Amino acid sequence: MPLATASGWTSRPGSASLRRRSWPISTSAATGGSSCARTPGGAGRHRRATGCPVRRGVSCRRSARSSWREAVELRDGLVGVVTGASSGIGAALARELAAGGMRVxxxxxxxxxxxxxxxxxxxxxxxxxxxxxxxxxxxxxERLIATAIDRHGRLDALVNNAAVGYLRTVADGRSEEWQSTFETNVLGTLVACRAALRHMLPRARGDIVNVTSASAHEAWPYLAAYAASKAAIYTLSRALRAEVAGLGVRVMTIEVHNAATEFGTNFDPALLPVATRRWVELGLLNPTAGLIMPEDVARAIVFQLSQPERASVHDLEIRAREN
Structure with a gap:
């Protein structure tokens, strides 16, 4: 399913479950345009005897919420770029990465x-x-990627999360919506990957995570253009992974099912009830499973990025657990 809440369908959060698509082992292990002020030189840090990083406003107390991070080692001080970061999965991921010490x-x-x-x-x-x-x-x-490199001197991770989609039949499709979908979801991702790779490949290290959707592999009526764009991202990721094999750069995907984001806010309200009923009939939506939260997806991506260089979680799938 696309990353969306469906009006008229349950928005109750479900329990997230992860499913591995494959867990292979790797053989290697210009600023401007932003009104955001530059963060003053790195935040002061020191470490206690326990090895817990201390940062202003970040608690080192163990808790049920933070215990998941103990199983993975997010490398402190690295630099990451997240697209589509103003809300939903992108915003949640930015907060999780920053809490783990990454400069975002x-x-x-x-x-x-x-x-x-x-x-x-x-x-x-x-x-x-x-x-x-x-x-x-x-x-x-290109300026987004250049800003990260210019301000921090490096780029370690790129997460291509930005996406748009429109709910419409193909017969009623609008060319401008199709163009926007492919320019944002596919061409924008390609440009971001190209800009990042030109920095990562000479250094022989870096991670790229592309966010895909269940619609890349399943037939979701009324979302044909969006589904095609996500299928393109999945295929692009596999091809790019083969291109950079052995060159120190990991290319990964995460396939998201039914997440509670703002993706569906521009859906046609007249068509949405019809589409929702059809999705349930086809078994694409399970009303009893609920939705996963953006934070669930963010933690899954952190898990991918936190693997040692010898490992790569190529394709990860996350969906709500059935009740």
Whole structure:
């Protein structure tokens, strides 16, 4: 399913479950355009005898919520770029990465929402910047990547999360919506990957995570263009992974099912009830399973990024657990 809440369908959160698609072992292990102020030089840090990093606003107390991170080692001080970071999965991921010590640069079209996310990260002691970015504009995507490298001197991770989609039959399809879907979801991702790889490949290290959808592999009526774009991202990721094999860069995907995000806010309200009933009939939606939360997906991506260089979680799938 696309990353969406469906009006008229349950928005109750479900329990997330992860499913491995494959867990192979790797053989290797220009600023501007943003109104966000640059974060002053790195936040002061020291470590207690326990090895727990201490940052302003970040608690080191063990808790049920933070215990998941004990199983993975998020490398402190690295630099990551997250697209589509003004809300939903992107915003949740930015907060999780920053809480783990990563310096994050966020991109999205909605400047005010981006600045809110950056402010919340900084108030919690994290390091964050943002660049207003429309994934349909090649120069803006390239500037986002360049900003991270110029401000922090490196780029360790890129998460391509930005996506748009429209609920419509093919017969009633609008060319401008199809164009927006593919320019944002596919071409924008390609441009971001290209810009990141030109920095990562000479250093022989880096991670790229592309967010895909269940619709990439399943037949979701009324979402044909969106599904095609996500299938393209999945195939692109596999091809790119083969291109960079042995060169130190990992390319991974995460397939998300039925997440509670703002993706469906521009869906045609007249068609949505019809589409929802059809999805349930086809077994694509399970009303008893509920929805997963953006934070669930964010933690799964952190898990992918936190693997040692000798390992790569190529394709991860996350969905709500059935009750």
């Amino acid at each position: 640069v966020l991109g999205a079209r909605r400047r005010a929402r981006l600045e809110d996310v950056v402010t919340s990260i900084r108030e919690s002691g994290g390091v964050a910047d943002c660049v207003e970015t429309d994934m349909r504009v090649e120069a803006q995507v």
